[in-house]
Amino acid sequence: MSIPAIDGERLWSTLMEMARFGATPKGGVCRLALTDEDKAARDLFSRWCAEAGCSVTVDRMGNVFARRSGRDDALPPVVMGSHLDSQPTGGKFDGAYGVLAGLEVVRTLNDHAIETEAPVEVVSWTNEEGSRFQPPMVASGVFAGAFDLEESLAAKDLEGNTLGGELARIGYAGSAEVGGRPVAAYFEPHIEQGPILETEGKVIGVVTGALGQRWYEATVTGQETHAGPPPMDVRRDALVGAARMIGEVRRIGVEHAPDGRSTVGFVTVHPNSRNVVPGSVFFSVDLRHPDDAALAAMGEALREACNAVAGDEGLEVKLEEILYFPAQPFDPDCVRAVREGVEALGYAHRDIVSGAGHDAVNLARVAPTGMIFVPCEGGISHAEIEYAKPEDLAAGCNVLLYAVLERAGA
């Protein structure tokens, strides 16, 4: 069969209408999970899905599933989606694009009266960002069996409200079981959140997997002292040591280019007084790589570098690994379906690895999973100026339609 094109203008206007909920003066979106703004976004999405003929179900984590029946409704569904919550100073596209691209696929199937063999579902996952409730991607994590349901419902925001309580408050504490049912395939379209596609002039990133992550906390201890009297050669300055370690963290990432990432994002200095030589420094380290062996080597290099600097500077360093996500390759058949769609449609593309976490990384544990990236301006996301071009968003949605039809059977 020939595959129709999705309606790019409809997709864009749908995105813009959704972006009104939590709209910020600077053109971004503040739609924290389970706030009134999130409820309004969920209500509109549910109404749109019902109008598109879907049956809408909410599970106990508040995940919203909109189902379009297949010829054989007993088959496991092909699921598309992402999330509708945002960062506090987020943009219009992170999450919302994946959900509304799924809706656009359903609308296009309806327009052309295309039946699929398996049912097709659009999902909006609860609290992907983790800005209000920790951890992020919690609801897809419960769906995938990575997190406990009751513990996740008990997660509290800074004001002490529980996730479960807030689900009930906004009317999204559903009754469906969370997960525990087969999924034929899961596809998540998303803005890249990096600059690779834009820089290389590509329209689509065929996502082959997600980077593994290792997070560390480092505490460097020296001798706090007055900044005046002690000569340079007797000092044990924890900040001088930490600064060298931060340089080493960068070196380790660069030595694992192009796939490695290394970041120190958080630093506290003690006592943090202008005329006191710092006695201790605490900092975080975030290492990422698509290959677990390489990621482990980066971690080992980090430990060696920190110990070497500490020895050299007369300091002590404590380095603790606090988080480990193994690298998550995506399903070869799903990746192939995306790649074939891109090639059939003739878009400029490249294979790419997701550097960020996504609900798809959880889904990949329990279902064949793929992702489709489209460029975002300057690679910037989690920011009010986040922007993606209408034609690129439409291209990603066309690829999604292709892949879904390939997996659901037309």
Next chain:
Amino acid sequence: MSIPAIDGERLWSTLMEMARFGATPKGGVCRLALTDEDKAARDLFSRWCAEAGCSVTVDRMGNVFARRSGRDDALPPVVMGSHLDSQPTGGKFDGAYGVLAGLEVVRTLNDHAIETEAPVEVVSWTNEEGSRFQPPMVASGVFAGAFDLEESLAAKDLEGNTLGGELARIGYAGSAEVGGRPVAAYFEPHIEQGPILETEGKVIGVVTGALGQRWYEATVTGQETHAGPPPMDVRRDALVGAARMIGEVRRIGVEHAPDGRSTVGFVTVHPNSRNVVPGSVFFSVDLRHPDDAALAAMGEALREACNAVAGDEGLEVKLEEILYFPAQPFDPDCVRAVREGVEALGYAHRDIVSGAGHDAVNLARVAPTGMIFVPCEGGISHAEIEYAKPEDLAAGCNVLLYAVLERAGA
């Protein structure tokens, strides 16, 4: 005449008794300026001085002067002293030693019925530390004409209390004019707050002057972005740049060894989130040197280094000089009086430059000034474990007695 020895045991027990006000469980002192603890310390000092036959005067900045008359009371006085306020986690000796060594000199003169030609005064300066009210050394600064009286009285602590209001509250808003009268000489004994004397086995440091200081604020700006997707080679990580600059600050101090000092004591990272590449970093720089030309060269090297790193890393840097104290040589006659005392008494000694600010640096602007350093354990001060040996404290006090008699005329 032969000069008697001071009573080292009395000096020590006086120090220990004073250390009860604001005593901390870890053996230090928390006696912030103009608190109830500071009032109690002032009351005891005033009582001791009165018992030693001195007339006690308080000026409008709360500086306490205890005067022992000379044969010719119209002569300008020889003044000794330091301060009784402490850091929040300070020690027993920083400041208190200078004040109580002055008292011990008066007591020794009394014990031996020694008259001096000029009057002798012991002073306790208000708010030397600057821990509660900014700037530090404010009251000796008003005395020396460096700061305005009314502005200084209006300085506020973090809770909004003014220095003038707190002086009145504790009964130390005196009526005497601040400064404006001749001082024949000013001597300030103090712990070294550095490790040089201890390392070299010296008992006395003959202080020839104070380091000049230049303070800067640096703001490094890059591009805040997600720590996952952007590859290493496209990042503009403000923290990576700031870390290199912190290394350059250290290099500049080392290249000006043994007299140069360079410290980054204060750092804030924005947004300071573990999985976000830092978009900006703010840090302080404190440069010190006893030679103004060398200090200026250090400042120039700092600017060049920051600009070079910023250019190399694709960052912007703003570097602002916020404070400049020129190097302050002490009075040759006062330095000679101290050195002659040390030699007469046979203590192991060396010339030394003060790396820290002291009330003496303000006094040096308006009066012949000298300082006497004694070792402190590990060079550590501004810390509860700060410690000085009784015999070293006694030695410094004997030198003070010698220098005061030399200048006041016995």
